[in-house]
Amino acid sequence: MPLKELAERRNILHRKSDAQTIVSHALDDIQIGRVALVSSFGAESVVLLHMVAQANPDTPVLFLNTEMLFPETLTYQREVAKHLGLSDIRVIRPSRARLMERDVDSILHTIDPDACCALRKTEPLAEALAEFDGWITGRKRAHGGVRAALPLYEKQDRKIKVNPLADWDTARIAAYMDTHNLPRHPLVARGFTSLGCTPCTTKVAEGEDPRAGRWRGMEKTECGIHIVDGKIIRQESAA
Template sequence: MPLKELAERRNMLHRDSDAETVLRHALNDPLIGQVAMVSSFGAESVVLLHMIAQIDKATPVIFLDTEMLFPETLQYQKDVTAELGLTDVRIITPSRDAVLTEDVDGLLHQADTDACCDLRKTRPLAEALKPFDAWVTGRKRYQNGQRAALPLFEKDDGKIKVNPLANWGPEEVKTYMETHNLPRHPLVAQGYPSIGCMPCTTRVSAGEDPRAGRWRDSDKEECGIHFENGKMVRTGKAA
C-alpha cells in the first residue's frame, strides 16, 4: 500500500482514538513495519517515553546527542531511561569526520544555525533511521503555527511518521505527568519550557510563547529533522 494512503487510512481509523491507542497500534501494525521513537529527552518528552515503556520497554528510542546539549539534558536522559526501564535507547552523535571538517571550533551555530542543525541533527538522524520503516515523535499541534494541521500519521521521506500527541495541549501534558508522577526536566523550573542545544536555547519570560527561547531573534523555528521529498523542512516565523 502506498505510504500516503496508509497514513490517510490510519488517520481515519484513529480519528477518535486516544494517544495510547494510536501508539500501541503503530508499534504493532505489520503494514507500518519496524518503528523507532525519536526523543530529545526535553521538557515534555517523558510523557511519550512513559507510554512507550508501558507498551514495550524494548522499543528502540533514538536520542540525538548533538554534543551541544545542556549537561542537565544528558543527565535527565540517563535518569529517565533508568526509571522507566527502557532497554534500547540508542545515543546518536554527529559524524566525527564531518564535525572536524565542518565545525572544528564548535562555532558553526553562530554563523549558520541551519548548517549546524544539518550537521548535528539531520544527517545523524537520517542515518540512525535507515533500519526503520516508521518513527514516533512527540510533536503537538499547539507548539507553533506550522504544526497546526499536524496529523496522527503522515508520510515522511519514504517512512511513516507517527505523532500520537498531535492533538494534546499543555493541560493534557501537565495532567499526564502529574497523574503518573513523572520526573520533570530540571531546566523547566529554571525558565526553559522548550529545551534544545545550549547555544541556541534561552530562558522564556512570563507571557512569552514556550518556544520563544529557541533560536531567539531569528526566523528559525524548527531544527530541520523533518523531511519532505527527501529534503529538510525549514520553517520560519514569517511562513
C-alpha cells in the same frame, strides 16, 4: 500500499483513539513495519517515553546527543530511561570526521545555524533511522505554525511518522505527568520550556510562546529534523 494512502487510512482509523492506543498500534502495525521513538528527553518528552515504555519497553529509542546539549539533559536522559525501564536507548552522535571537517571550532551555529543542525541533528538521525520504516514523534498542534494542522500519521520521504500527542496541550501534558508521577526536566523550573542545544536555547518569559527561546531573534524555528521532502519548512511563528 503507497505510504501516503497508508497514513490517510491510519488517520481515519485512529481519529478517535487515545494517544496510548495510537502508540501501541504503531509499534505493532505490520503494514508500517519497524518503528522507533525519536526523543530529545526535553521538557515534555517523558509523557511519550512513558507511553512507549508501557507498550513495549524494548522499543528502540533514538536520542540525539549533538555534543552541545545541556548537562542537565544528559543526566535526565539516563535517569528517565532507568526510571521507565527502557532497554534499547540508542545515543546518536554526529560523525567525528564531519565535525572535524565542517565545525572543528564548534562555532558553526554562529555562522550558519541550519548547517549546524544538519551536521549535528538531521544527518545523524537520517542515518540512524535507515533501518526503520517509521518513527514516533512528540510534536503537537499547540506549538503553532505548520504544526497547527499536524495529523496523527503522515508520510515523510519513505517513512511513516506518527504523532500520538498531536492534539495535546501544555495542561494535558502536565496532568499526565502528575497522574503518573513522572520526573520533570530540571531546567523547566528555571524557565526553559523548550530545550535544545545550549548556544541556541534561552529561557522563556511568562506569556511567551513555549518555543520562543529556541533560536531567539532568528528566522529559524526548526532544527530541520521535521522536514518535508528534504526541505526545512520556514514558519511565521514559533513552532
